[in-house]
Amino acid sequence: MSGFPGAGQKGTRFLLGLLPILLLLILYLIVAADRNAINPNDKILPLPSAMGEAMWGLAFERDRLSGRYLFWADTAASLYRLGIGLAIATLSALVIGLLLGGLRSIRATFGPLVTGIAVIPPIALLPILFITFGLGETAKVALIVIGITPFMVRDIAAYVAALPREQIVKAQTLGASTWQLLLRVALPQAMPRLIQALRLSLGPAWVFLISAEAIASDIGLGYRIFLVRRYLAMDVILPYVAWIAILAASIDFLLAWASRRLFAWAHGEGQ
């Protein structure tokens, strides 16, 4: 990790990062306590006790209608959709990005198409997806894939195309064929970049997931938030939003950690 001077020790940095979050929490508590003192039935800014009670019911008591633990079922459904979507997007970004960036003829043929797809707002395609794939899982996964793949493809393609010319010539003088150039020179160097692109795409991926779940679903984190919105159930919405934040941050952290572990050479470590 690099930083400007004065960034301090690792532990100090962690505590520093915690500080604004704590301040925001304290601010919330003060305002919420204030509102509750005036109106004990206030639903807009519930106290932690109310949130705990509501979440306990969702997480540890079976739903009377479906017999499921809703909180965990929502989490599993959302992570499953997100995981499949990210996996398909990442894999196709790698393959298409390598071909687009590495082979000039492919770039000339398909470059404009990818750019064209990339400028379409994915949400505008949602109705088409629902009509084509029905209201099941496929449409939701497809929205995530369509939403983030073009960005990742273009990022990888640009990165591969910008590999130093000297490196390519050097590989050719060492006897590398086009296939070996892609496999041994471009692919491994694109991997850390791919993880970086995936990390940047996590935010949009969550947006598309929650949108799809909000519009047509019967389970999922986004579905639950939009369902309980009708009852002004901020005691469920706020913990759900916090949970989504924790999930997203954990995935991001895991990806960053994996990139440093697997591709130490790209992170200037061990010097």
Add this chain to the structure above:
Amino acid sequence: MSAALQLRDVWVEYGDKVVLERVDLDIEEGAFVSIVGPSGAGKSSLLKLVLGQTSPSRGAISLGGVPLKPQCTPDRGVVFQRYSVFPHLTVLGNTLFGLECETAPLMGRLFGRRRRAALQEAREMLEAVGLENALDLYPGQMSGGMQQRLAIAQALIKRPRILLLDEPFGALDPGIRGDMHTLITRLWREYRLTIIMVTHDIREAFGLGTRVLALDKVRIDPHAPDRYGATVVYDLPLDRKIAAEAERAKARPECEDTGPDDAESADGGITIDKIHNN
């Protein structure tokens, strides 16, 4: 000595812009040719020609009597000033690369006995350039000098007919540069290489080479600077040095121990001498 590389009336033109014109060259087997000249005089274009990156618009190039294909193939090794090594491979991996490409066309990787043989060869090559203690380092963890040593080892393991150096030591400290001069001189003798080196440094050109070529424009049209291209204006064979090399090869036919001092000091004398003669 036979001519390894022949250029016959070679021109390089991009549209109206003439970069090189009327280049006639014979480069013998075992020569160390330095190419100097001002910026924009086509030094790099000449190297690209020999490398196969560009093809001549007129004229013919042949390598060992066979017309040169306009592709980068393993009979010509190259070391650039930068980006010559693969950042994602270790020192050993970088050196193995050439061997793997040759013998494993589909996977690009070797296994078992063939891998062990290749590893052995790579280790020996790395020992020859003085990187035997850095086998598992990545280029990002090494100094510029070490990276260039690696780039040389990587190229030499393919036993190229010609080694092309494009300002290979231009980005190095003077001290490191001296070490690299010793190294390349030793490798040139040990492996009986044919080397073409482009450089900005006149001292380096005369110090290392057995022949110095100077490129420049002979004709200049002030109203159309690109109308005429550059060509070889000086072609200086450093006879005394060539004689000294022949003497040396006769005296110690194999495995000579090369002291860094003698090459450096002798070269200085020849340098001055040669400049006055011409």
